[in-house]
Amino acid sequence: MSNCVIKVDSSKLAKLKDYYQPFLLEKIPQGAVFTAKKEGCTITAYRSGKVLFQGAKSQEEASLWGNEGKTSSAHKQVTKKTNAHLPENISSMSLIGSDEVGTGDYFGPMTVAAVYVEKEKISKLKSFGVQDSKGLSDKQIISIAKQVIQEVPYSLLILHNEKYNELQKSGMTQGKMKALLHNQAIQHVLNKIKPTMPEGILIDQFQEPSVYFRHNASKTIPLKERTFFSTKAEAVHLAVAAASIVSRYAFLIEMEKLSKKVGFSLPKGAGHKVDEVAAKLIQEKGIDSLHRFAKFHFANTEKALTISKKLP
Ligand code: MG
Numbered sequence: 001m002s003n004c005v006i007k008v009d010s011s012k013l014a015k016l017k018d019y020y021q022p023f024l025l026e027k028i029p030q031g032a033v034f035t036a037k038k039e040g041c042t043i044t045a046y047r048s049g050k051v052l053f054q055g056a057k058s059q060e061e062a063s064l065w066g067n068e069g070k071t072s073s074a075h076k077q078v079t080k081k082t083n084a085h086l087p088e089n090i091s092s093m094s095l096i097g098s099d100e101v102g103t104g105d106y107f108g109p110m111t112v113a114a115v116y117v118e119k120e121k122i123s124k125l126k127s128f129g130v131q132d133s134k135g136l137s138d139k140q141i142i143s144i145a146k147q148v149i150q151e152v153p154y155s156l157l158i159l160h161n162e163k164y165n166e167l168q169k170s171g172m173t174q175g176k177m178k179a180l181l182h183n184q185a186i187q188h189v190l191n192k193i194k195p196t197m198p199e200g201i202l203i204d205q206f207q208e209p210s211v212y213f214r215h216n217a218s219k220t221i222p223l224k225e226r227t228f229f230s231t232k233a234e235a236v237h238l239a240v241a242a243a244s245i246v247s248r249y250a251f252l253i254e255m256e257k258l259s260k261k262v263g264f265s266l267p268k269g270a271g272h273k274v275d276e277v278a279a280k281l282i283q284e285k286g287i288d289s290l291h292r293f294a295k296f297h298f299a300n301t302e303k304a305l306t307i308s309k310k311l312p
Helices: 010-020 058-063 073-084 120-128 140-150 161-169 174-193 209-215 238-262 273-286 287-293 298-309
Strands: 003-007 031-039 041-046 048-056 093-100 110-117 152-157 201-202 225-229
Touching: 003 058, 010 031, 010 041, 041 058, 041 073, 048 058, 093 174, 093 238, 110 120, 110 238, 120 140, 120 238, 140 238, 152 161, 152 174, 152 209, 161 287, 174 201, 174 209, 201 238, 209 225, 209 273, 238 273, 238 287, 273 287, 273 298, 287 298
Parallel strands: 093 201, 201 225
Antiparallel strands: 003 048, 031 041, 041 048, 093 110, 110 152
8 A cells, every 4th residue: 555644734734634624534543633535545644744645546645735835855856846847937828727616515516617818818817806716705706707707718617416426426536527527628618719729738736647647548638748737726827717716606606506496505615514504404305415415425424414313
């Protein structure tokens, strides 16, 4: 079994815990903050800041946290190498950028967007307020996204919960779903802008490039040799920042639709509040309804079931 260890500071540790919320296990070893099991990888984080990744996907999973926080020297080298792949002038190139939203949220779909931003449009997008979407409010996201989709070619794919759960049940990992959707969205944008060719493609990295290409092995992978990957890619090129805003916008709209359907507001994330709302949903509409509103395989389902049994 392959192992991988990284070292993180306390704020990063909190981020990891947040990220792995859907996959947390109840039993944790002594000295650990949490243990999570996600798609062929067990993640154990210790109070010392050491994070251990075990299993076939350990390298892939650890690489998600690659160039953030303090990492061991061996790991630092790996991330340095990854970023060295990026052309020096990448931020001023004409690129297709892609990003996704909803992978860690129990309720709601997974949304993936690809956006083509030619270099002449970069300043225009900046004037709309396109930037790292994490710093933007929902209201801002909606207003900026509406301007972006009027201005530049894009593709938006929504993987609704029924389909997501079906694929997941058939054995497909969330990582593969993401890889397929990114590639599809990029292909759609390329078709839209034909015969123009972008100078490259930049994907907000969610897995090792080799894994991404393997997942898409049976598909056409356009511009493979000009496809770049970077974590925090929204800070590298505005096309990814725009893709992030468009996918977040779609996620917000879908969540609103789902909330209307159930008759109450569905929270984002995968924390305790989500468990409580899911329990309410089970009580009102039965456990099967979760297939239509949630990512069923998340640990939240079990927790919600336990809570629902205690409800009056
Ligand atoms: Mg991303």
